[in-house]
Amino acid sequence: MEIKVAKSAGFCWGVKRAVNMAVEALEKDGRAYCLGELIHNRREIERLRKLGMDFIEDMDAVKKGDTVVIRSHGVAPSVIEFLKGRGARVVDATCPFVKDVHEKAMKLEREGYPVLILGNPKHPEVIGIAGHLKEPIIASTVEEVEALPKMPRLGVVCQTTLNLNFFKEAISLLALKVKELKVYNTICSATSIRQRETRKLAGQVDVMLIIGGKNSSNTTKLYQISKSVNPRSYHVESKDEIDPAWFEGAKSVGITAGASTPAWVIDEVVQFVKDLGKGGVLSGRGVCQTAG
Numbered sequence: 677m678e679i680k681v682a683k684s685a686g687f688c689w690g691v692k693r694a695v696n697m698a699v700e701a702l703e704k705d706g707r708a709y710c711l712g713e714l715i716h717n718r719r720e721i722e723r724l725r726k727l728g729m730d731f732i733e734d735m736d737a738v739k740k741g742d743t744v745v746i747r748s749h750g751v752a753p754s755v756i757e758f759l760k761g762r763g764a765r766v767v768d769a770t771c772p773f774v775k776d777v778h779e780k781a782m783k784l785e786r787e788g789y790p791v792l793i794l795g796n797p798k799h800p801e802v803i804g805i806a807g808h809l810k811e812p813i814i815a816s817t818v819e820e821v822e823a824l825p826k827m828p829r830l831g832v833v834c835q836t837t838l839n840l841n842f843f844k845e846a847i848s849l850l851a852l853k854v855k856e857l858k859v860y861n862t863i864c865s866a867t868s869i870r871q872r873e874t875r876k877l878a879g880q881v882d883v884m885l886i887i888g889g890k891n892s893s894n895t896t897k898l899y900q901i902s903k904s905v906n907p908r909s910y911h912v913e914s915k916d917e918i919d920p921a922w923f924e925g926a927k928s929v930g931i932t933a934g935a936s937t938p939a940w941v942i943d944e945v946v947q948f949v950k951d952l953g954k955g956g957v958l959s960g961r962g963v964c965q966t967a968g
C-alpha cells in the first residue's frame with residue numbers, strides 16, 4: 677500500500693511558535709496558566725499539562741506574579757489589560773498573522789468602514805478580532821452574508837482559517853450590495869496551502885486520513901474538503917480510532933493533519949498504516965511526501 681503524507685501536514689509556523697513559547701515559559705517559571713486550550717489537540721494538551729501548564733477559562737484564578745500564556749488565536753485588548761492589571765506576567769503567543777488581522781480590522785474602522793469579520797463567531801480567534809472593534813459585524817455562512825443589508829461602505833477581514841470557497845462566495849455577494857467595498861484577504865497561507873494540498877491528495881489516493889482534534893476548526897475544514905473529493909475520507913484524532921476495514925482493497929492512502937497536530941501524532945498514524953500495508957511503495961520517512 678502506498679502512503680502519501682501531505683508536505684504541509686501538522687503544526688503551522690504560528691502554532692509551533694506558540695507551543696515553543698509556552699514550553700519556554702514553563703521551563704522558566706515552573707508553572708503557567710493558559711487561557712483556554714493552547715491548541716486544539718487533546719494529546720498535546722495532556723503533554724503540556726504534565727509539564728505544569730494549567731488551562732483555565734476563568735481569569736479570576738490569575739493572581740499577582742502568575743504567568744499567563746496567550747495562545748496563537750489571540751485575545752481582545754481588554755483581556756491583556758485585565759491580566760496586566762492583576763500583576764500577571766503575560767506571554768503573548770498570538771500568531772503574528774492574527775495580529776495582522778487585528779491591525780487591518782482596526783485600520784478599516786479608523787478609516788470609517790463598518791467592519792465585517794467572516795468567520796465563526798464562537799471561535800476564539802474571531803472573538804479576539806471582534807474585541808479590537810467597536811461594532812463588529814460577523815458572518816459565518818452564505819445565508820448570513822445574503823441577509824446583510826445594502827451598505828454604502830464596508831470593510832472585510834476574515835478568520836485566518838476560513839474556507840477559501842466561502843470567502844470567494846461571500847465577497848461576490850457583497851460586491852453586489854456594497855458600493856465601496858474594501859477587502860483584506862487575511863486567510864493564512866498555511867491554511868490555503870494545506871487546503872489546496874488536501875484537495876489534490878484526496879483526488880490521488882483511495883483512502884484519506886485527516887488527523888487532528890475533533891474540536892479543531894482547521895482540521896474539520898480539511899476533512900470536509902477531502903470528503904467532498906474522496907468519500908473514503910476519515911477524520912481521526914489518533915491511530916486508536918483507525919478501523920483497518922477502511923483500507924479494504926485500497927492501494928494508496930493519503931495522510932494530512934491540521935495545523936494543531938503534533939508531528940509525533942502524525943508519525944504514530946503513519947507507522948500504524950505502514951504496519952497495515954506492509955510491502956507497499958515506501959520512501960523517505962518510510963513514506964512518500966506529496967509535492968504540494
Ligand code: F3S
Nearest residue numbers: 688690771773836864
Ligand atoms: Fe498563524 Fe496561520 Fe497558523 S495564522 S497560527 S500560521 S494557521
